[in-house]
Amino acid sequence: MSHRSAELFLQAQEFLAGGVSRNTLLRQPHPLYVASGNGCRVVDVDGVERIDFANNMASLIHGHAHPAIVEAVTAQVKRGTAFTMATEVEIAYARHLCGRSANFDKLRFVNSGTEAVMAALKAARAFTGRAGLAKTEGAYHGAYDYAEVSQAPGPQNWGAPDRPASVPLAVGTPEGVLHDVVVLPFNDPEAATAALNEHRDEIACVLLDLMPHRLGLVRADDSYVQALREWTMENGALLVFDEVITFRTEVGGMQARYEASPDLTAMGKMIGGGLPVGALAGRDEVMKVFSVQGGAPPRLPHSGTFSANPLTMAAGLAAMQLFDADATARLNRLGDVARSKIKEAISVAAVPASVTGTGSMFRIHLRSTPPRDYRSLFPSPAEAEALRLFIDGLYDAGVVMIYSGAGALSTPMGEAEVDALAEAVLTSLRTVKTRLPGSGSGAAT
Ligand SMILES: Cc1ncc(COP(=O)(O)O)c(C=O)c1O
Structure with missing residues (x-):
């Protein structure tokens, strides 16, 4: 619970239909309100800093407030x-x-x-x-x-x-x-x-x-x-x-x-x-x-x-x-590193999960077999709830992600941010492990 964000959402509901102008921002129990962003980091109105892997729904290739822009x-x-x-x-x-x-x-x-x-x-x-x-x-x-x-x-x-x-x-x-x-x-x-x-x-x-x-x-x-x-x-x-x-x-x-x-x-x-x-x-x-x-x-x-x-x-x-050829290639390579480190985290956590994507984009699925299309992706209510908890866990561990499980890299990022992402993924997977359909019971190792 973020106190200032909770307060702001109450105010927002008085004037904005549903409290927001874009439903993508909705999360339980309320959206988070941002104070500022710089490079690949954002700080919310309660002063909590996170690494931003959502990048305004994959739209900020250079993160926030790039000096040249x-x-x-x-x-x-x-x-x-x-x-x-x-x-x-x-x-x-x-x-x-x-x-x-x-x-x-x-x-x-x-x-x-x-x-x-x-x-x-x-x-x-x-x-x-x-x-x-x-x-x-x-x-x-x-x-x-x-x-x-x-x-x-x-x-x-x-x-x-x-x-x-x-x-x-x-x-x-x-x-x-x-x-x-x-x-x-x-x-x-x-x-x-x-x-x-x-x-x-x-x-x-x-x-x-x-x-x-x-x-x-x-x-x-x-x-x-x-x-x-x-x-x-x-x-x-x-x-x-x-x-x-x-x-x-x-x-x-x-x-x-x-x-x-x-x-x-x-x-x-x-x-x-x-x-x-x-x-x-x-x-x-x-x-x-x-x-x-x-x-x-x-x-x-x-x-x-x-x-x-x-x-x-x-x-x-x-x-x-x-964002020229060199910058594109560098970010794509970092994407390969991110997907491979996420895979490692999945294997260490020993949960049924997988990762898809190419270039500087990735998406984490709480199923061992990655989807092939819309129907094979379609989640049961229990799967949807587990994914929500997993993403909440990433926020708690200092990472902003899209609630579908998707993320996008930005050019201010390097291996340190990708390592932090993999660590957050491991922490959150361990937390939701027992909620995952097909993962068996018992606490994560
Ligand atoms: C593939 C694709 N097409 C179109 C759109 C719509 O773009 P906008 O939100 O700028 O209207 C989006 C937005 O997420 C998208 O992902």
Whole structure:
């Protein structure tokens, strides 16, 4: 129990619906309120310091208050934060990002990953003239109605494994939305292709995260991505990658690790340098849907009051210039060390647990066999409760993590922070050991 945070949550509930503006912050018995962050450490309002492996849901690649980003933002804030005029820094940043991948001919900035995915789906519709979309079951792509379909189905409504049902997330989701979204099983090319074949002339695009965190941070197989690429090409549809999280994996995003290239890519999180951001990049021919051509209105009219605001542009450009090939490779190596030390902790604690992820991301599962997809990940109530207690234990041991068991490294981290993480994992696993289904009884050694 954190006294000041408890007090603040009481105040918050008077004015904020549910006490927060984002449900991700909710934890029992109340959210923690932060006082400040510096590098990879955060201090809460009760003065407790922790190492931050959540990094605002994997969005802070350089941790908190990196001097170069602070300098860039401070200089820009003095010159103004938003204008009804374009800025040079927007061009400089677009040039930088387009230079990171051969798949990015042109780009548009928006304000969140949700918006980037929404713009990508609408661009695909505008390009193809079709309304239908396809996505993998359980994948999280932000808060656009269509992208939310089958984000969190359960055994009671998810349908057959090879032909998942289109399940609404929010009460009141229009039937038309469900009708327009085909849900695909993950890493099953035959079943995915069969489901798509039922809608050959209706699909504008297939939306895919190459390592969806809600599916356990498991990588999409090359054969799966290739099958989706081939199907979309043969059927006049586009392939859209959601790299809002995975872009950190390589200089040009996780797509650099695949042979198949997307038509469009949605980005967000780390490319804002700590400020709200989203971006959509892709093939010139497709991105033309945003352009006014010969006086005719664009196929996809698109604006946003704060899109490409110079504050975000300055922060993002500074952050991404720092996150070059060497920095990416160093953080990926540290990710390998983190996953191997977590494995060691699991083995010392002798509990049924496992770790997934690649590059600078990892996810801990309280099961000896890592998940393959959304359904194999789906926890029983006892498993969900054990995971909650495990993450609470990490907080108690001085580590901030995402409550799914996922974590992301930041560049201020080194082996010392990874050692501290592994130690916290060991301590917390020992504490929850007896609560883990399948671990047998008896105290941890
Ligand atoms: C893969 C993916 N896509 C899209 C989003 C939505 O981004 P935002 O929260 O910036 O709207 C998220 C956010 O967690 C995400 O993880």
